[in-house]
Amino acid sequence: xxxxxAATLLRALxxxxxxxxxSTELGVPQPTASRRLAALGATVxxxxxxxxxxxxxxxxxxxxxxxxxxxxxxxxxxxxxRVREEIDPESGHVVLxxxxxxxxxxxxxxxxxxxxxxxxxxxxxxQGSRQSIVERLVSGDLDLAxxxxxPTEPVLESVVLTExxxxxxxxxxxxxxxxxxxxxxxxxxxxxxxxxxxxxxxxITDDLCAAAGFTPTVAFEGQESDTVRGLVAAGLGVALLPAxxxxxxxxxxxxxxxxxxxxxxxxxxxxxxPLPPAVATFQExxxxxxxxx
Numbered sequence: 001x002x003x004x005x006a007a008t009l010l011r012a013l014x015x016x017x018x019x020x021x022x023s024t025e026l027g028v029p030q031p032t033a034s035r036r037l038a039a040l041g042a043t044v045x046x047x048x049x050x051x052x053x054x055x056x057x058x059x060x061x062x063x064x065x066x067x068x069x070x071x072x073x074x075x076x077x078x079x080x081x082r083v084r085e086e087i088d089p090e091s092g093h094v095v096l097x098x099x100x101x102x103x104x105x106x107x108x109x110x111x112x113x114x115x116x117x118x119x120x121x122x123x124x125x126x127q128g129s130r131q132s133i134v135e136r137l138v139s140g141d142l143d144l145a146x147x148x149x150x151p152t153e154p155v156l157e158s159v160v161l162t163e164x165x166x167x168x169x170x171x172x173x174x175x176x177x178x179x180x181x182x183x184x185x186x187x188x189x190x191x192x193x194x195x196x197x198x199x200x201x202x203x204i205t206d207d208l209c210a211a212a213g214f215t216p217t218v219a220f221e222g223q224e225s226d227t228v229r230g231l232v233a234a235g236l237g238v239a240l241l242p243a244x245x246x247x248x249x250x251x252x253x254x255x256x257x258x259x260x261x262x263x264x265x266x267x268x269x270x271x272x273x274p275l276p277p278a279v280a281t282f283q284e285x286x287x288x289x290x291x292x293x
Contacts, residue, residue: 004076006040007069009033010048010058014066018055040065074140078276090120092278097126097133098146099200101225102265105245106162107146114285121278129223131198137268143279144286148200150266158268161290164242166204166261167254169228171235174253181258184212192216193228193237201225204263205240 005028012022023033041048048062058066098107103125111123126136130147137145138155145151150158168182176182187209194216195202209216219237222228228239233251240261241254248254267286269275275283 006036007073009036010062010066010069011073013049013056014058014063017052017057090118092276092281093122093124094279094282095124095126095141095143096145097128097136097142099130099133099148100127100223101201101242102146103127106265110286110289114282118281121282129196129198130200134268137270140270143269143275144283145268146265147268148263148265150264151268155271156268157271158266159287159290160264160266161286162265163262164265165256166240166263167243167256169232169239169241169252169254171232172251172253173235174238176255177253179255181256183258184208187238188212188214190217191219191237193220193222193231193239194218195225195228196221196223200263201240208240208261
């Protein structure tokens with residue numbers, strides 16, 4: 001029995017719920033797909049699909065096989081990728097995830113310097129919240145991720161690259177705007193603008209407020225730091241954010257916290273499996289940069 005075609009068919013069926021669409025997606029005639037499905041069902045001794053309206057859905061046996069097919073195809077695809085990159089490492093592909101806040105200077109600087117010596121390496125860049133980036137790294141959607149703080153999941157490894165100081169961002173006419181520094185207790189009566197839950201900065205802010213003895217009043221929640229800063233500039237609240245580079249934006253004053261507050265930024269990757277050559281080369285480049293800083 002041809003297991004690879006059957007595996008790809010199960011994956012397509014789970015996604016589409018329709019044999020015709022799955023066949024079209026795979027570029028095979030529907031009768032051929034039907035025979036493959038029937039042969040696989042006969043091999044395991046149980047039907048793999050049942051009718052579901054105008055389509056079909058996988059039975060429990062079909063779902064179990066589809067899970068196994070996903071895992072097997074992922075391993076095969078990674079193997080093919082490694083072989084291609086072993087033949088020509090410089091033409092490799094790196095899927096890099098990172099937080100929105102790191103896309104302003106850290107990530108562009110790393111990519112610029114790396115590509116100076118590896119101009120043919122291709123990158124796919126994925127941005128999101130810390131939670132979503134870590135989940136996608138665990139699932140195998142990403143090769144590497146830059147997140148803050150570094151993940152603690154046992155299936156991941158990480159190295160700290162740098163520390164980033166956090167500031168209180170307030171409107172330029174705010175009562176605290178002329179202060180040299182601010183304690184978290186000074187913010188107990190303030191209205192906050194925050195990133196949504198799932199972002200590392202949100203958890204840090206919530207934890208700092210709790211340690212200072214208050215629960216923050218949150219007026220707005222966003223998904224990008226630039227939006228949060230814009231709301232601060234509009235006088236709609238205060239926020240805890242890294243410094244805006246190269247200088248504070250119009251309408252916003254950034255005040256250091258006392259005591260000083262920083263967060264660690266780390267590079268993370270899946271443990272227990274070899275990295276494709278291009279990914280390993282970029283990982284080593286970033287780690288050397290961290291050691292040199």
